[in-house]
Amino acid sequence: MSLKIHYRGHLSDCNYSCPYCPFALSRNTPEEQARDARDLARFVAWVQANPTRPLEILITPYGEALARSWYREAVRELSHLPQVERIAVQTNLSCPVQWLEDCNRQRLALWLSYHPDQVTATKFLGKCQALGAMEIRYSVGVVGLREHFAAIAALRTQLPPEVYLWVNAYKDQPHYYRPAEIAWLTGIDPLFPDNLRDYPSLGQPCRTGSEAILVDGDGRISRCHFIKDELGRLFEDDLDSLLQPRPCTRALCDCHIGYVHMNQLPFYERYGPGLLERIPLRNPGFRIDPLP
Numbered sequence: 193m194s195l196k197i198h199y200r201g202h203l204s205d206c207n208y209s210c211p212y213c214p215f216a217l218s219r220n221t222p223e224e225q226a227r228d229a230r231d232l233a234r235f236v237a238w239v240q241a242n243p244t245r246p247l248e249i250l251i252t253p254y255g256e257a258l259a260r261s262w263y264r265e266a267v268r269e270l271s272h273l274p275q276v277e278r279i280a281v282q283t284n285l286s287c288p289v290q291w292l293e294d295c296n297r298q299r300l301a302l303w304l305s306y307h308p309d310q311v312t313a314t315k316f317l318g319k320c321q322a323l324g325a326m327e328i329r330y331s332v333g334v335v336g337l338r339e340h341f342a343a344i345a346a347l348r349t350q351l352p353p354e355v356y357l358w359v360n361a362y363k364d365q366p367h368y369y370r371p372a373e374i375a376w377l378t379g380i381d382p383l384f385p386d387n388l389r390d391y392p393s394l395g396q397p398c399r400t401g402s403e404a405i406l407v408d409g410d411g412r413i414s415r416c417h418f419i420k421d422e423l424g425r426l427f428e429d430d431l432d433s434l435l436q437p438r439p440c441t442r443a444l445c446d447c448h449i450g451y452v453h454m455n456q457l458p459f460y461e462r463y464g465p466g467l468l469e470r471i472p473l474r475n476p477g478f479r480i481d482p483l484p
Contacts, residue, residue, distance in 0.1 A: 193403065194246035194277050195435070196468065198417065198449065199235060201409035202228040203263075206255040207286055208310040220255075229262040231409035236266050238426060239273060245431075248278040250303075250468040252417070252449065258287040271296040280468040286311065289322045301469035302330040308343035317350055324352060331356045331470045336369075336377050336384070345480055348380050356471055357381060357478070361388040363446060372484040382476040386459075387448055393440040397455040401438040404453050418442060418450050 205220045220228065239247060249270060257263040258281060268291065270279045280301045292300070302323065306316055323330050332351060334344055336359040348357050359381040362368050369377070369388075377384045400406075401415035401423065408414075411426040413434060419441055424434040445451040452459040452467060464473035 194248050195431075196248045196250070196404035198250050198252050198404070198406045199232075200252050200254065200406065200417070201231050201235075203257060203260065204254040206284075207259055208256065208284055208307055225260070228409060229260075231411075232262055232266050234411070234427065235407065235409075236269055239270060239276065243273075243275050245275060247276050248468055249276060249280070250449075251279075251281045253282065256284055256286060257281060258283045258285075264291050267300065268295050271300045278465070278468055284310070285316065285319050289319050289326075292323070292326055292328060297326055297328050300328055301466070301471070302328060303469050304330050304332045306332055306334045306347060308334070308340050308347075313343065313346060313350065317347075320351065320355070324355075329466070329469060329471060331358060331466075333358045333360055333470065335360045336362050338373070341373075341376070341483055344377075344380060345483065348478060348480055353478075354475060356475065358470060359384045359387070360448075363390075370484070376481050376484040379479040379481045382478065383462075383472065390444040390446040391451045391454060391457065392443070393445040393451070393454060394443045395439045397437060398440045399437075399453040399455060399460075400450075402435050405435070416450050416453070418445070418447065 202224060203220060251257055251263065251267070264287065267279055267281060270276050276299060278299055278301060280303055282303045282305065284307060285302070285304050304320070320330070320332065332347070332355060334340060334347065334357070336344070344359065351357055357380065359377050361384065374388065404416070405423070406414045406416055407426050413423045413426055414420050415423060415438060440454070445454065448470065451457060452463065460467065462472055463470070466472060
């Protein structure tokens with residue numbers, strides 16, 4: 193069984209200015225960027241030095257990773273390592289895409305986020321088309337804000353039907369959606385209700401800490417993005433001794449990259465090998481109803 197690693201370094205800058213994101217248009221200093229590059233290189237070296245452990249890696253930065261050359265190089269290197277069964281990245285796809293041709297495209301997958309107020313649909317879809325031509329697996333996500341409904345419908349119309357378009361529920365405002373809006377978004381993304389709810393998790397079994405871990409730029413290991421208790425250090429400790437089942441210590445789990453790992457939920461079966469890149473095993477289909 194492969195170990196799923198979510199890697200999040202020190203990078204926290206982004207070239208977009210989404211109003212709901214705390215890292216909008218933030219900038220790391222040159223010193224912070226250099227540190228992040230060194231830390232990522234150390235992580236890649238650790239993967240290279242452990243050829244017998246099957247791994248699936250998801251790079252989940254606070255900011256936009258692929259805008260930085262050291263992340264593109266790391267993805268290229270990791271994709272060619274035989275022990276890396278999957279290398280996936282969360283990205284807004286604002287970077288060039290030609291470098292992806294040098295990756296092992298059988299193991300690479302992209303978790304794309306579309307921001308209608310930050311990039312034109314023509315530019316974004318053009319890059320999606322390039323990914324398709326290179327036979328790179330990808331999903332596309334967008335935050336389900338009301339002001340983006342028309343853009344979401346247009347995107348769903350223009351994306352290839354086999355590409356999964358998922359909608360992240362906007363949860364900053366409680367009870368944000370009216371029933372008709374939930375129905376409309378469920379037409380676009382039949383799995384939207386999965387993300388709309390929060391999951392009671394206190395004391396529940398979860399694969400994080402045993403089958404999936406979070407590693408930060410300093411090599412600290414924690415079970416997930418939301419429970420930061422340190423389990424050990426990747427570069428100093430024996431990893432096998434750290435991996436063990438642990439019940440969840442949070443009351444609720446409200447984010448996809450957390451609740452997909454809960455044992456009692458069906459998401460490992462639903463997503464299969466596409467879990468990290470958020471691509472369901474079976475295409476859920478869609479319908480585009482009139483705007484609510």
